[in-house]
Amino acid sequence: MEEDQKENNGQRRKGISRRGFIQLVGAGAIATTLGDVSKSSPVEAAEAAEKGEMVHVSLQVNGRRHRFKVESRWTLLDVLREKLGLTGPKLGCGRGECGACTVLIDGQPRYACLTLALEAEGKAILTVEGLLRDDELGPVQKAFWDNDAMQCGYCTPGQIMAAEGMLRVNPNPSLDEIRKGMSGNLCRCGSYAHIFKAVEQAAKLKQTV
Numbered sequence: 548m549e550e551d552q553k554e555n556n557g558q559r560r561k562g563i564s565r566r567g568f569i570q571l572v573g574a575g576a577i578a579t580t581l582g583d584v585s586k587s588s589p590v591e592a593a594e595a596a597e598k599g600e601m602v603h604v605s606l607q608v609n610g611r612r613h614r615f616k617v618e619s620r621w622t623l624l625d626v627l628r629e630k631l632g633l634t635g636p637k638l639g640c641g642r643g644e645c646g647a648c649t650v651l652i653d654g655q656p657r658y659a660c661l662t663l664a665l666e667a668e669g670k671a672i673l674t675v676e677g678l679l680r681d682d683e684l685g686p687v688q689k690a691f692w693d694n695d696a697m698q699c700g701y702c703t704p705g706q707i708m709a710a711e712g713m714l715r716v717n718p719n720p721s722l723d724e725i726r727k728g729m730s731g732n733l734c735r736c737g738s739y740a741h742i743f744k745a746v747e748q749a750a751k752l753k754q755t756v
């Protein structure tokens with residue numbers, strides 16, 4: 548009990564743990580399914596999603612607004628990759644376990660595979676592509692490059708977005724805070740030591756730009 552309280556307090560100060568992250572995403576997706584897909588009733592909303600009914604959705608991605616017609620059950624990841632051709636966010640597990648699909652929604656790291664496109668309407672969505680400054684890498688991208696923080700690179704866009712989100716909340720994290728802040732993102736190549744170093748460097752770089 549006391550441990551849970553400590554963890555909750557820590558989340559508010561320093562970002563969010565893997566467990567809290569998954570709970571937040573799951574709760575949001577369910578609330579949207581029940582409350583937004585249909586304006587009438589939760590049962591009708593669930594039926595609409597099941598039938599694959601087409602709906603309009605307007606999304607602000609990397610500073611630009613886009614309008615699509617999608618099935619109400621499409622995830623944000625589906626729309627980013629299939630409609631916008633943004634291949635930075637990756638499909639790994641598709642169920643909130645690996646973090647390969649991480650994007651920022653209103654500045655918070657979220658799993659795009661567990662977020663309905665409709666849920667993201669009216670919010671600012673940032674993908675790894677949106678961190679570029681003209682043709683230059685942003686600070687977190689540059690730090691990952693400088694520290695060889697990747698092997699196959701599949702997890703890297705998600706790792707970068709998780710780091711970006713964490714550093715916005717906690718600009719000067721300790722190594723323990725970095726480990727915890729990045730705990731929602733798995734790397735099957737095991738590049739964690741380099742990833743953590745990259746995040747440490749990214750924190751410094753961000754303070755100079």
Ligand code: FES
Pocket residue numbers: 637638639640641642643644645646647648649658659660661
């Ligand atoms: S693909 Fe989204 S968490 Fe794994």
Ligand code: FES
Pocket residue numbers: 696697698699700701702703733734735736737738
């Ligand atoms: S670099 Fe291969 S999964 Fe992370």
